[in-house]
Amino acid sequence: MNLEGFFLTNKDALHDASELWGSFKDEVLYKNRFIISHEVLDYITNLSENHKTIIESERVLYRARLFDGDVSAVRHLNDLAKNDENNSGNSSFTLEHAFFLQHYNLKRDPGFWGYNKQESFIPLKNDFINDGRANPAFIKYLYTAEDAYTAMVEVRPYLKSVVSIAEIRVNSPITVADFSYESLKDLQSVGEILMYLIMNDFSKPANSDKKSYIPTQYVAEFIKTLGLDGIRFNSSLHGQGRNITIFDYKDCEPVSSSLYEIDDICFEAKNIAPKGLPDLLHDKLLMARQKEVDNILKRN
Structure with a gap:
């Protein structure tokens, strides 16, 4: 309804x-x-x-x-952790991590990549x-x-x-x-x-x-x-x-x-007045609906 x-x-x-x-x-x-x-x-x-x-x-x-923190710093820290994980099988802190944290004054708790605890x-x-x-x-x-x-x-x-x-x-x-x-x-x-x-x-x-x-x-x-x-x-x-x-x-x-x-924001708006105007849809929503229609036609 x-x-x-x-x-x-x-x-x-x-x-x-x-x-x-x-x-x-x-x-x-x-x-x-x-x-x-x-x-x-x-x-x-x-x-x-x-x-x-x-x-x-x-x-x-x-x-x-x-988030209003230093995103580039967090990305770099994440890259360091990924390298450690690939090299040693875990993502524990290294001396390089410690210097990096001190340099950027990041108060990061383990498991917290955005704001801390x-x-x-x-x-x-x-x-x-x-x-x-x-x-x-x-x-x-x-x-x-x-x-x-x-x-x-x-x-x-x-x-x-x-x-x-x-x-x-x-x-x-x-x-x-x-x-x-x-x-x-x-x-x-x-x-x-x-x-x-x-x-x-x-x-x-x-x-x-x-x-x-x-x-x-x-x-x-x-x-x-x-x-x-x-x-x-x-x-x-x-x-x-x-x-x-x-x-x-x-x-x-x-x-x-x-x-x-945030890479994209999708809206869907239904026409109210004056009647007869098309609804407003984000391109991704239009494509998804067209794909649904195509799939239905294929099944039939």
Whole structure:
């Protein structure tokens, strides 16, 4: 089901859910900030109790950051490690590595090719924490994705930018409110559509208007008071991707990081108005679709 069909099929429930969410945002923005009583919180309580996911121990999640370090130095270090591996069967540090690290002032932990272990995690000091979609300023949350690709696109990289992607291991099981959904057709009740609207706001890109963060921050803090460790929701940048924001991250640990350079960015846009114009597709997508058509014709 596309978005247009979803709106037409569920217009009454969508109207009610939109009214509720709009009323809640107005309440926390302009009337009461810290202690409120609102019907939306009843829905969130019910949804959180009935939609939970356990992130099992040893599960690996991913956290990405745009890399602003010396990429050429890291490439050279990687070449040195590869030479060692080819010559001795392992990638242990040599004296040449040590001099190189000292020269470039690289604080590299074994297994971390992008940011080091600490830089791949959360800043140590709360004073460095800015407002986020889920966290208020000075309160640390861990933002992760379930796969490396989703983590990468969530930082909105540009062509030729370099992204450091860290693997974050969950060392003990954590329980999160699962507000994700597989298809729009699964959302029919007022509560389910309300969940969609809230998570849609969670997925919006960061901007300078910190006021827009307040409603989602309140929701996250409220879910935390229910005894849950985080929130799982759909990525707005990767259709199959899922993000997990973790409140209680003490049992999570960065175990490695890798660097990726952005070679290409593919978009697909559907014509809305005026009708009759072609959809806009990246050349790679056009070629892939043509290949699918050719394969179908060959089979027939």
